[in-house]
Amino acid sequence: MKKTLITAVAALMAAAPAMAELTFTSLSYRTGPYAAGGIPFADGYADYFTLLNERDGGINGVPTRMIECETGYNTEKGVECYESTKGEGALVYQPLSTGITYQLIPKTTADDIPMHTMGYGRTSAANGDVFSHTFNYPANYWNGASGAVNYLLEINGGDIKGKKIALVYHNSAYGKEPIRTLEELQKKHGFELSLLPVDHPGQEQKSQWLQIRRERPDYVVMYGWGVMNQVAIQEAANIRFPMENFIGIWWSGAEHDVIPSGAKSDGYKALTFHNVGRDFPVFDDMQKYVVDAGKAAGAGDQVGNVLYNRGMYAAMLAAEAAKTAMEIHGTKDITPGMMRDGMENLEITEEKMAALGMPNFGPSFKVSCANHGGPGLIGVTQWDADTQTWSLISDFKPTDTEVIGGLIEGDSASYASENNIEAQCK
Amino acid sequence: MFYREAGDYKTSYSADNQTFPIRFDRYRYYVVLFVSFLVIPFIINDYWASAIFLPFLIYAIAAIGLNILVGYCGQVSLGTGGFMAVGAYACYKLMTAFPEVNIFFHVLLAGGVTAIVCVLFGLPSLRIKGFYLAVATLAAQFFLVWLFNRVPWFYNYSASGQINAPERTVFGIEVTGPNTEAWAVYLFCLVFLVGSAIIARNLTRGMTGRKWMAIRDMDIAAEIIGVNPLTAKLSAFAVSGFFIGISGALFFSVYLGAVEVGEAFGINKSFLVLFMIIIGGLGSIFGSFAGAAFLVLLPVFLKNVLVGSLGWPTDTAAHFEFLIVGALIIVFLIAEPHGLAQLWRVAKEKLRLWPFPH
16 A cells, blocks of 8 residues: 555656646745735735636646745744745745845845845845845835835925924834935935834834824824734824825735724825726636636635735736746746746836736836846825725836935945855846 | 663763663664764755754754753743844854854854843842743843844844844855755754753753752752852853853854844744743753754644645644644643653653563
């Protein structure tokens, strides 16, 4: 019995490579204090690959395989997940956690596997010259900070001198990222910045909001994640802080963040780098091939949510990069190393997105060896509590690349000198 | 039959007092050492090293450290996470300040720094004990995490507050950074674990350990028979801090490579290590190993069975993991309140009589 089992397993293992597959991993978190954000993202990411398999038979005819591994937003479990999936031929990693990203940057580089940290992770990874295997297109945290300031400039007629802006942030690598950018912008535009850290997981924010009530800042910018967002919005409502002056980063602007506060959260704003809502042709296919067929990931109730869209967008970019890699290398059986080349030469155009059923879903951009960060176009969305929808109120606009570029240069240079990295682009 | 004292003649005092007085035990110990030093390094791969052996070895060092303080000296501590953070940040500062020095010494020095910090936070133990001391050490936990988050000097003014382990070598072989070999990091941690265990074992069966245990069992009586509570308690804090610091340094530099203090060294870490020694067995070196193995290996094992073999959705599996581990902890503690070490002791007693119990 045992012997037949062993031979069966051996036969399976021997037979497996004959069937070419593209392996994608999802280091997701469906448990813990950050699950509210982790679930829709993971669902969107998985559903898009299911859609490709069901509708098109995969990417250029090669079926995809999804391995999911639960990290719980915990770095130790992240390591375990990375090590257990990298042997399976994972083409690209998207850990959806800044802490895990920091850990994986050197590891993925050493193992020649690309990592895509879309709108999170280490911002200076936008400098592809130093970070050869890390990509954070189409926008990063510093674009976000600058986008928020630009938006404030826009609604204040170009002058925010003397205005008080408070930054409420998750006291971790993620939340601290925008501080330097905001400090630089503070010098440039003359606003007053105050910093209010919130410790993990962020259920307790009474003192921070008391301080806001005392100092009465004109605007509050928030870099929060998980349960912290809901609490902050509730606290803001409690001190009757005007919601339209409260702007969250894209990780603080999903349905589950605002719904708990009910009508009081009406008017809350959040930045975004991709479009919101279900008004795209791709969702018809998603409904037909995935949801109605009962193949949706998770409970299947997240379709069209902000973070679901983001997961789907991440999957779309990964699939397009895989196509690019197939073109460059002329093979359908791509390796993680080839996938990296595909990501570095990725070009997203309006036509491409329209053909995929996602017209105007995100910016058109082109990745290059030196620029892994994309164009950094930032839009603003606003929550309408009556209709329970997010809508784009300010279109995708460029950010202060002069300030951000300088900061990226400085931070990546220090990383390069710490780790003896030579420039990879000629 | 094989496991018995009979026929194993001891002719000297030291032979009589050795750690493994029974021949079978002694050989088993040599076999374990042989396998761990000379067999595993040849067959280990990245997954086994990073997901299983490294966390086990490192948590075992931390558990030994905490066991000296809680299990042997009876001073309840909830500051383990904070003290591990001290080890990690000390190691980071030393690694970046003196890049040419062998990382081995950095780890030892990090242990030394932690010992000093641990003694400082152990000072309240001279006046308070029990739950009150636990609260005082809890303050250490929160203060240290706050400190490393707050003062940029500790993380070399990096933008994100993360610390990253640069590449460092031992005898020209890389043990930190991304390009390490699985066997190298495994052996590096194993050497520290074996060293810690041997030191801890010999400390606890000598005069120092007897003083600790006297303080644990009844501090007033201990004082009357001539044990100085000041030196006994503070030496326990120092030794415990030394081991915990080493484990924190290894945890950061070898195992994770990049650390964020609030996430990696939060209060959860303190509880985890405390649970390890409670489940493993208070006042037992073997218990530290058993507890670390139980809490590190079981979740990984369950995850591999539930997700890998049974194909469950990852979230259901993660929830069941909590459920099963929690239930097993309760079952073990009801069946044997003195932990896995006591189970092991009972098993050995039974083995002595086997197969003729009468």
